[in-house]
Amino acid sequence: MIRPKGVLLGSVSIVVSFVIFVVPFLFVLVTAMKDRNEANLLQFSWPTRIVLWDNLVQVVQARDYQLVIAFVNSTTLTVCSVAILVILGAMVAFVLQRRPGRWTRIADFLVLAGLIVPPAVVPTIWALQKIGLFRTMTGLILIEVAFGISFTVLLFKAFIATIPRELDEAAALDGAGPIRMFFQVIFPVLRSVIVTVVVVQSVAVFNDFANPLYFLPGDENATVQLTLFNFSSQFTSQYNLLFTDILLITIPPLLMFLFFNRQIVAGQTSGAIKG
Amino acid sequence: MTVNFSRSRALAVTAGTLALTACSAGSLRADAGGGSTAGAVSLTYLVDNGDATVKLANQVTKDFMAANPGITVKVDTRPGGTDGDNLIKTRLSTGDMSDMFLYNSGSLFQALKPETNLVPLSDQPWANNLDANFKTTVTSGDAVYGAPIGSFFAGAMLYNTKVYATLGLKVPTTWAEFMANNAKIKAAGITLVIQTYGDTWTSQLFVLGDFHNVAAAEPSFATEYTANKIKYATNPAALEGFQRLEQVFKAGYLNKNFASAKLNDGLKLLGDGTGAQYPMLTAVVQGLYDTDAATKQSIGVFPIPGDDAATNGLTVWAPNGVYIPKTTTGAKLDAAKKFVAFLASPAGCTSQTTGVTPTGPYAVKGCTLPTDVPQVVKDTVSYFDKKDGTSPALEFLSPVKGPSLEQITVEVGSGITSAAAGAARYDEDVKKQAQQLGLAGW
Numbered sequence: 001m002i003r004p005k006g007v008l009l010g011s012v013s014i015v016v017s018f019v020i021f022v023v024p025f026l027f028v029l030v031t032a033m034k035d036r037n038e039a040n041l042l043q044f045s046w047p048t049r050i051v052l053w054d055n056l057v058q059v060v061q062a063r064d065y066q067l068v069i070a071f072v073n074s075t076t077l078t079v080c081s082v083a084i085l086v087i088l089g090a091m092v093a094f095v096l097q098r099r100p101g102r103w104t105r106i107a108d109f110l111v112l113a114g115l116i117v118p119p120a121v122v123p124t125i126w127a128l129q130k131i132g133l134f135r136t137m138t139g140l141i142l143i144e145v146a147f148g149i150s151f152t153v154l155l156f157k158a159f160i161a162t163i164p165r166e167l168d169e170a171a172a173l174d175g176a177g178p179i180r181m182f183f184q185v186i187f188p189v190l191r192s193v194i195v196t197v198v199v200v201q202s203v204a205v206f207n208d209f210a211n212p213l214y215f216l217p218g219d220e221n222a223t224v225q226l227t228l229f230n231f232s233s234q235f236t237s238q239y240n241l242l243f244t245d246i247l248l249i250t251i252p253p254l255l256m257f258l259f260f261n262r263q264i265v266a267g268q269t270s271g272a273i274k275g
Numbered sequence: 276m277t278v279n280f281s282r283s284r285a286l287a288v289t290a291g292t293l294a295l296t297a298c299s300a301g302s303l304r305a306d307a308g309g310g311s312t313a314g315a316v317s318l319t320y321l322v323d324n325g326d327a328t329v330k331l332a333n334q335v336t337k338d339f340m341a342a343n344p345g346i347t348v349k350v351d352t353r354p355g356g357t358d359g360d361n362l363i364k365t366r367l368s369t370g371d372m373s374d375m376f377l378y379n380s381g382s383l384f385q386a387l388k389p390e391t392n393l394v395p396l397s398d399q400p401w402a403n404n405l406d407a408n409f410k411t412t413v414t415s416g417d418a419v420y421g422a423p424i425g426s427f428f429a430g431a432m433l434y435n436t437k438v439y440a441t442l443g444l445k446v447p448t449t450w451a452e453f454m455a456n457n458a459k460i461k462a463a464g465i466t467l468v469i470q471t472y473g474d475t476w477t478s479q480l481f482v483l484g485d486f487h488n489v490a491a492a493e494p495s496f497a498t499e500y501t502a503n504k505i506k507y508a509t510n511p512a513a514l515e516g517f518q519r520l521e522q523v524f525k526a527g528y529l530n531k532n533f534a535s536a537k538l539n540d541g542l543k544l545l546g547d548g549t550g551a552q553y554p555m556l557t558a559v560v561q562g563l564y565d566t567d568a569a570t571k572q573s574i575g576v577f578p579i580p581g582d583d584a585a586t587n588g589l590t591v592w593a594p595n596g597v598y599i600p601k602t603t604t605g606a607k608l609d610a611a612k613k614f615v616a617f618l619a620s621p622a623g624c625t626s627q628t629t630g631v632t633p634t635g636p637y638a639v640k641g642c643t644l645p646t647d648v649p650q651v652v653k654d655t656v657s658y659f660d661k662k663d664g665t666s667p668a669l670e671f672l673s674p675v676k677g678p679s680l681e682q683i684t685v686e687v688g689s690g691i692t693s694a695a696a697g698a699a700r701y702d703e704d705v706k707k708q709a710q711q712l713g714l715a716g717w
Contacts, residue, residue: 036565036566037566037567040539040543040566041540041543042537042539063329063352121365122365122368122369125365125369125371126369129369129370129371134371135371213354213358213362214362214365217351217353217362217366217371218319218351219349219350219351219352226354229324229352229354230324230352233323233324233325233326233328233355237539238326
């Protein structure tokens with residue numbers, strides 16, 4: 001059973017995804033292999049001399065091994081904020097969905113407000129300075145959590161609405177307290193939507209440029225996105241090093257996608273139907 | 276049993292999260308000021324992340340620390356452009372600025388509200404030793420706030436001296452001579468004028484670099500312009516910048532890919548002799564030296580020619596300044612003052628020259644340039660040596676600069692808008708900005 005229409009559609013989507021995802025990646029790769037003169041031409045061509053290793057060494061050593069520190073910082077930031085977002089977001093969503101009332105209506109409003117109201121930099125810095133969290137990793141993690149929590153709660157809430165209440169009641173009848181009910185009964189059922197949240201928020205936090213720039217200044221506090229600016233300025237750009245840096249930064253999300261490929265697809269489709 | 280196990284697992288997850296949260300930003304370096312002797316001061320110095328700026332900053336801090344053993348200076352970097360501007364203003368207004376920082380002089384410096392944010396340095400002995408042109412660009416009210424870092428550079432016509440030599444051309448001193456040269460270059464099949472509208476800011480040089488000619492024709496242009504008494508569209512001298520931009524396009528003098536080419540492409544065309552002339556800031560040639568060392572000799576510069584050979588001269592940009600915010604106090608303030616004094620001394624200039632090749636003369640009296648500077652620098656210096664040979668660019672004399680000039684010059688330079696219409700639109704553009712600044716007369 002070969003359906004011509006399906007074959008055509010399939011081929012087109014393969015070509016389109018090739019152009020959109022693979023071509024830019026190949027461009028990054030070949031530019032990262034070139035020397036500075038050739039890379040500055042920004043042409044999509046095979047390098048005449050492959051100097052990928054030299055570029056890698058230069059990028060890693062730049063500014064006193066800043067990239068290594070940046071990777072440590074970015075990993076800490078991403079892992080901590082996403083972990084808090086998942087656990088806290090699921091807890092909040094569970095309570096909001098299961099116990100409607102006057103207070104939850106206010107909370108709902110605040111969650112929506114978090115999506116709509118744009119954050120302002122200077123007042124946020126003042127607030128952080130007052131509580132002594134400015135210029136600390138903890139402060140930045142809390143900021144990332146604050147910016148991501150609204151979306152996360154809405155996602156979890158929509159999903160929890162599809163879990164039958166009977167499940168909670170059965171657990172309660174068997175003598176489970178609220179904490180145990182949440183962690184042992186509800187949390188495992190949320191698996192697919194957790195994967196969605198982890199993917200979406202990890203990418204958002206890992207790629208964030210503006211927040212680390214403003215809320216965690218200083219060279220020793222740089223995250224990987226900030227290191228890109230070492231190789232690109234108004235007058236001179238070292239495209240070979242810039243693209244090598246991009247290549248290195250792309251690897252962690254890429255690995256994550258390769259390892260969690262199946263769960264991600266499953267998570268997003270299930271979220272799509274039930275959410 | 277399972278119950279206990281799961282509960283302890285949940286606890287472990289929570290505890291792990293907390294432990295991770297508690298860890299601070301990673302650091303592989305030992306703390307710079309940690310184990311040093313008592314009385315030691317450690318300062319932070321914030322610079323933009325330009326290649327040359329960082330090299331310069333590392334060199335001067337190294338030499339400064341060698342001369343002042345009790346003080347350590349750590350260089351921090353920030354992005355350039357709009358991100359950098361916002362960052363500086365944010366950190367100043369939240370009281371979180373580094374102990375010293377590098378920033379533009381001129382109108383961008385005025386926008387920092389120096390009176391409320393910066394430490395006045397007029398009482399420092401070096402303040403009287405500054406070049407008069409530079410001094411005005413870091414002065415607000417009666418006080419001087421900054422010491423110069425780097426050197427003067429020009430906004431003018433870069434040209435390939437080899438092309439000029441082969442064709443037997445002379446450096447033009449008037450626009451008519453320039454156009455006569457162009458006829459000969461065109462006959463040789465070489466691109467006459469390089470334009471790179473892929474980087475829009477590069478399109479402004481015909482207008483901004485023409486200011487020496489404007490000032491020669493209208494000596495009080497800057498003050499009248501700030502007071503809204505004179506306009507680009509109605510003043511014939513000022514309008515010429517726009518007209519010349521239009522003229523080179525209409526004559527078909529531009530490189531074929533002018534609409535999409537980037538700064539790097541333009542420099543390459545100029546360096547390998549496929550293009551003869553490129554109106555540009557001379558500071559950017561540094562990028563060309565890194566990739567092609569021969570260009571140090573083969574690229575020269577001449578002012579954008581005006582109507583009168585007698586007033587031929589260079590429009591120059593002042594060096595950046597180093598400022599101390601009011602949040603730096605006590606022993607740190609004393610150390611920071613020592614650092615800026617070092618920058619504004621002949622020893623500081625020597626140190627800067629070791630770090631990067633200067634782009635023109637230094638803004639401190641008593642500083643000398645080495646003899647082996649590139650051709651562009653030699654040419655630039657020759658106009659500084661001439662009486663009335665240079666004028667600061669308009670942005671150092673007047674706070675009025677419209678944000679859309681680069682878009683407008685791209686339109687005029689690619690024949691979309693006429694010179695007159697472009698100039699009129701620019702006058703509209705600056706009006707909004709002047710009103711935001713609250714200037715009188717707008």
